[in-house]
Amino acid sequence: MTSFLLRRLLQMFITLIGISIISWVIITTAPGGPISLTMDPKISPKIIEQMMKNYDLDKPVYQQYFLWIKKLFTGKLFSFKDGRPVLEKIWERIGNTLLLNLVATIIIFSLAIPLGVFSARKQYSMMDRLTTFGVFLGLSIPGFWLAYLIILGTVELFGYPVLGMRSFVTEGFGTTEIILDRIWHLLLPALIMAIHGMAGLSRYTRSSMLEVIRQDYIRTAKAKGVPEETVYYRHGLRNALLPIITLFGFLIPGLIGGSIIMESVFAWPGIGRLAYQAVLARDYPVVMTINTITAVLVLLGNFIADLLYGVVDPRIRYG
Amino acid sequence: MHRNDKLLFSAKLMKIKTLLFIPPVLFLIVLGVNLLFVSHRSPQRVNQLIMSSIGDASFLNPILAQDSASSDINSFVFNGLIKYDRDLQGFVGELAESWKVKEGEKPEITFFLRKGVLWHDGKEFTAEDVKFTYDKIMDEKTNTVRRSDYELVEKAEVLDPYTFRVIYKQPFSPGLQTWGMGIIPKHLLEKEDINTTSFNRRPVGTGPFRFVEWVTDEKIVVEANPTYFQGRPHLDRIIYRIIPEVSLSEMELLTKGVDSYGVSPHQFRRMSEIDFLKIYSQPALGYTYIGYNLKNTLFQDRRVRQAFTHAINREEIVQYVLYGYGAVISGPFPSHLWYYNANVKPFPYDPQKARALMAEAGWKDTDGDGVLDKDGQPFRFKLITNSGNDVRRDVGVLVQRQLRELGVDVTFEVYEWSVFLKNFINAKHFDACILGWGLSPDPDDYQIWHSSQIERGFNFVSYKNPEVDRLWEEGRREYDQEKRKKIYWRIHELMAEDQPYTFLFSPIGMSALQNKFVLVENGPSGQKIYRPIKMEKAGLMYDLIDWYVPGETVMEK
Numbered sequence: 014m015t016s017f018l019l020r021r022l023l024q025m026f027i028t029l030i031g032i033s034i035i036s037w038v039i040i041t042t043a044p045g046g047p048i049s050l051t052m053d054p055k056i057s058p059k060i061i062e063q064m065m066k067n068y069d070l071d072k073p074v075y076q077q078y079f080l081w082i083k084k085l086f087t088g089k090l091f092s093f094k095d096g097r098p099v100l101e102k103i104w105e106r107i108g109n110t111l112l113l114n115l116v117a118t119i120i121i122f123s124l125a126i127p128l129g130v131f132s133a134r135k136q137y138s139m140m141d142r143l144t145t146f147g148v149f150l151g152l153s154i155p156g157f158w159l160a161y162l163i164i165l166g167t168v169e170l171f172g173y174p175v176l177g178m179r180s181f182v183t184e185g186f187g188t189t190e191i192i193l194d195r196i197w198h199l200l201l202p203a204l205i206m207a208i209h210g211m212a213g214l215s216r217y218t219r220s221s222m223l224e225v226i227r228q229d230y231i232r233t234a235k236a237k238g239v240p241e242e243t244v245y246y247r248h249g250l251r252n253a254l255l256p257i258i259t260l261f262g263f264l265i266p267g268l269i270g271g272s273i274i275m276e277s278v279f280a281w282p283g284i285g286r287l288a289y290q291a292v293l294a295r296d297y298p299v300v301m302t303i304n305t306i307t308a309v310l311v312l313l314g315n316f317i318a319d320l321l322y323g324v325v326d327p328r329i330r331y332g
Numbered sequence: 333m334h335r336n337d338k339l340l341f342s343a344k345l346m347k348i349k350t351l352l353f354i355p356p357v358l359f360l361i362v363l364g365v366n367l368l369f370v371s372h373r374s375p376q377r378v379n380q381l382i383m384s385s386i387g388d389a390s391f392l393n394p395i396l397a398q399d400s401a402s403s404d405i406n407s408f409v410f411n412g413l414i415k416y417d418r419d420l421q422g423f424v425g426e427l428a429e430s431w432k433v434k435e436g437e438k439p440e441i442t443f444f445l446r447k448g449v450l451w452h453d454g455k456e457f458t459a460e461d462v463k464f465t466y467d468k469i470m471d472e473k474t475n476t477v478r479r480s481d482y483e484l485v486e487k488a489e490v491l492d493p494y495t496f497r498v499i500y501k502q503p504f505s506p507g508l509q510t511w512g513m514g515i516i517p518k519h520l521l522e523k524e525d526i527n528t529t530s531f532n533r534r535p536v537g538t539g540p541f542r543f544v545e546w547v548t549d550e551k552i553v554v555e556a557n558p559t560y561f562q563g564r565p566h567l568d569r570i571i572y573r574i575i576p577e578v579s580l581s582e583m584e585l586l587t588k589g590v591d592s593y594g595v596s597p598h599q600f601r602r603m604s605e606i607d608f609l610k611i612y613s614q615p616a617l618g619y620t621y622i623g624y625n626l627k628n629t630l631f632q633d634r635r636v637r638q639a640f641t642h643a644i645n646r647e648e649i650v651q652y653v654l655y656g657y658g659a660v661i662s663g664p665f666p667s668h669l670w671y672y673n674a675n676v677k678p679f680p681y682d683p684q685k686a687r688a689l690m691a692e693a694g695w696k697d698t699d700g701d702g703v704l705d706k707d708g709q710p711f712r713f714k715l716i717t718n719s720g721n722d723v724r725r726d727v728g729v730l731v732q733r734q735l736r737e738l739g740v741d742v743t744f745e746v747y748e749w750s751v752f753l754k755n756f757i758n759a760k761h762f763d764a765c766i767l768g769w770g771l772s773p774d775p776d777d778y779q780i781w782h783s784s785q786i787e788r789g790f791n792f793v794s795y796k797n798p799e800v801d802r803l804w805e806e807g808r809r810e811y812d813q814e815k816r817k818k819i820y821w822r823i824h825e826l827m828a829e830d831q832p833y834t835f836l837f838s839p840i841g842m843s844a845l846q847n848k849f850v851l852v853e854n855g856p857s858g859q860k861i862y863r864p865i866k867m868e869k870a871g872l873m874y875d876l877i878d879w880y881v882p883g884e885t886v887m888e889k
Contacts, residue, residue, distance in 0.1 A: 044750045044751045044754045044755065045749070045750020045753065045754060046750075052753065052790070054769070054771075054789075054790045055480060055481060055772065055779065056477040056480050057480040057483065057779075057789075058789070059480075060476075060477050061477070063472055063479075064475050064477070067473060067527075068475070091527070091528050094390050095389075095391055095533075096391065096396070096475070096527045096528045096529075096532060097528070097532075097533070102548070105548055106549075119355075120359060123355025123356060123358075124356055124359070127353060127356060161579075164580065164583055165583070168583050168586055168587055171367070172587050173587060174584055174587045174588075174589035175583070175587075176583065176584055177551075177573065177575070178550060180589065181382055181571055181573060181589055190369070193365070193366060193369045197366045197369065200362070200363065200366060277576045277577060278577060278580065280550075280573075280574065280576055280577070280580065282548055282549035282550045286549060286576065287549070290387070295750070
């Protein structure tokens with residue numbers, strides 16, 4: 014077990030270095046740069062050169078890479094855009110993204126699993142077809158378009174602000190109103206993300222459930238005279254949910270990595286928007302750091318998923 | 333025993349089943365309560381202004397800021413020594429009560445500063461702060477592009493706490509406007525690294541509004557400065573929201589989550605029908621053009637460029653692309669300012685004349701394929717622009733068709749901004765491009781047009797006319813506005829003849845503002861007098877400190 018852990022960690026470390034080098038090369042060779050993007054006749058080329066030097070952009074690409082690592086670990090890494098420490102910029106948004114994604118994930122899990130079980134039990138019934146149609150519709154409608162429609166609809170219906178994390182004219186609001194207002198602003202984007210994300214999980218639950226209820230032990234239970242309900246919910250569902258546990262491994266990067274589209278459409282100040290803006294502005298320190306953090310989370314998620322396999326399925330051994 | 337087992341069974345069963353169905357029900361309840369809440373909200377009337385911007389600010393420090401969001405906030409929090417007057421013609425004092433320009437080979441500007449102006453933290457503002465601001469800008473370690481503005485300054489010195497003098501190396505009249513730069517406090521920044529100091533997120537200025545808070549990518553809040561030297565602003569606070577999508581800030585405008593909004597031409601009609609909004613409009617400080625690469629032999633003949641301008645129906649472009657909200661221009665200046673020569677009329681749309689000019693230049697359709705040719709070569713070129721700008725894209729499509737009618741084969745391509753700049757514009761590797769300039773109120777566009785700026789400046793079309801060169805040089809040496817006007821009017825005439833660009837139009841900028849805002853003034857006997865807000869050449873918010881939301885709106889007749 015220990016040697017497995019060590020081997021996996023070493024692998025992860027090497028992969029991480031590889032990822033960071035490749036992304037560094039891609040980012041720095043992309044056309045444009047953090048300073049040359051402006052077209053202001055009042056700025057002389059001499060000044061641009063001086064600023065490139067201040068940002069170490071005149072150095073060779075490999076030196077810049079090592080400088081980035083050094084600055085990252087000594088806490089001296091500053092964004093080109095606003096001169097703030099990169100880690101501080103990322104940290105202040107993680108909470109926002111986490112909140113939105115957590116709520117969306119909770120909605121997904123709490124709605125998709127019952128839906129999947131229901132579909133499996135009533136396979137090929139009218140309701141099964143309807144839910145299948147529904148979740149695929151949700152999956153195929155572009156999220157931003159749906160978001161626009163819902164925003165338009167709610168604005169027409171209620172005339173209440175929907176964008177951002179809270180309302181801006183809150184004079185005369187009590188604590189309850191402020192909390193309700195926050196929930197309202199959270200619910201809409203989370204709901205739309207959930208509509209999009211539900212298809213996968215509900216389909217997964219359905220097929221897993223269908224597979225399980227065809228097993229011999231289910232037939233045995235039925236033959237013994239165990240009530241239908243008990244067969245499905247006690248014996249069936251528990252086993253059907255086993256493979257879904259491994260999905261939690263993928264949740265980790267999913268929760269932190271923001272959604273560019275939803276965060277932009279709902280003016281939600283999260284990681285996705287930060288990354289997107291940083292790419293547009295060629296803010297190398299921010300782009301690289303977010304890239305690396307995401308890479309670490311993906312690797313970590315995979316690692317945890319691997320371990321979980323062993324936990325839920327005793328047949329798997331690590332040697 | 334058997335019965336018990338069954339009971340236990342069904343109890344567990346209940347648990348799983350309820351567990352499964354509690355969350356959806358809970359979710360629906362929360363949704364329901366919320367819908368109830370949002371549909372029963374009473375409207376508010378608060379003495380504040382909520383603005384919105386697509387991008388977040390970067391530096392709340394006037395010497396570092398480059399983006400419009402930062403500049404907006406900085407204009408609330410900081411003051412310059414002087415600022416443009418409401419017609420963008422001359423200057424009025426801000427932190428400087430008055431100033432004196434001594435002309436000569438080495439001109440001197442002496443600023444006499446206002447006494448008793450306080451920083452938001454209570455310290456007094458003096459000439460030392462001005463000197464400090466200047467020194468910081470000139471420091472090579474400071475990541476500021478503003479240094480270019482002061483390259484011709486020889487010396488800046490403090491004569492006494494309320495007098496500040498600048499000496500220039502040579503006459504440079506556009507230099508005056510650079511003293512509108514926001515002044516930063518020496519006592520707070522002396523020991524800080526200006527590029528990364530936390531001051532850049534918690535600014536302290538002398539301006540009409542004090543900084544309150546900045547929630548990243550969400551909002552920036554400023555409140556009235558009670559000790560402002562021109563009197564406390566009438567608004568209590570300004571909230572500056574970040575909404576990354578323009579169409580979404582329209583939604584917020586409708587729910588009154590935002591009070592002002594930049595209206596696009598296609599939205600004008602819809603917006604003007606909303607009863608709680610008022611729409612203001614004015615030509616923008618800038619223009620859109622087609623630039624011809626004059627290094628390319630195709631465009632070296634002036635007649636070809638003139639023919640193109642005659643063949644391009646600019647009125648139609650403004651009609652179709654900007655829904656009529658643009659002004660066709662005849663030269664390199666925006667049409668509503670003092671240096672625009674109104675005597676120079678834009679070339680009319682005249683396909684006949686265009687064809688004649690092309691023929692004069694030797695371009696005729698000899699092989700009957702519909703494309704003009706000369707020495708066996710067809711007139712074929714590539715027109716490019718940057719992606720993400722719908723107006724330029726639409727202009728390109730129209731121009732392509734209109735030139736096609738003249739017998740010129742145009743391919744039109746769109747590139748991502750950084751690729752566009754690096755591989756085409758800066759490399760001078762293009763035939764013709766559609767671009768726009770956003771300009772400052774001073775007419776000195778030396779960097780765009782002087783032939784010394786071909787190599788490394790912004791004259792990427794490689795325009796060179798010795799007389800025009802001389803006039804640009806003269807214009808920036810002249811301090812007298814009447815004389816400057818003559819010079820720029822002449823430049824305008826010459827360049828309209830040369831047509832290094834086809835000057836297309838100045839777009840008309842429009843903003844919507846909730847009509848609850850008025851200008852307030854204290855009348856002689858203490859009563860409040862309300863006047864409607866007016867669009868000035870210097871912008872809608874020129875009189876911001878007098879804006880007010882009255883409890884009940886009574887407008888002065």
